[in-house]
Amino acid sequence: MATHASAEKRNRQRIKRTARNRAAKSELRTTLKKARNSVKTSAQDASTATVTAQSQLDRAASRGVIPKERASRLKARLAKSLHKATAKLAAAS
Numbered sequence: 001m002a003t004h005a006s007a008e009k010r011n012r013q014r015i016k017r018t019a020r021n022r023a024a025k026s027e028l029r030t031t032l033k034k035a036r037n038s039v040k041t042s043a044q045d046a047s048t049a050t051v052t053a054q055s056q057l058d059r060a061a062s063r064g065v066i067p068k069e070r071a072s073r074l075k076a077r078l079a080k081s082l083h084k085a086t087a088k089l090a091a092a093s
Helices: 005-041 043-062 068-092
Strands: none
Touching (some): 043 068
């Protein structure tokens, strides 16, 4: 347990920051899951879900919740899966 006032303050700050980051990561994971599922099920809804997920990834990366390179990698994979789904839908039509 912290005994100095400055250490106690840093601990309070750590708790707040951890809670904020945990909530942001949870929301991000939910959005990514929805986007991936929409790509698998219907390509029409997938584009809006993908745009939303990419926006949230950028926001999380800029705030330091996740590393910028991870956000970039996830966005690329999501865009690639969306492209495949739309190409498959176009080929089927």
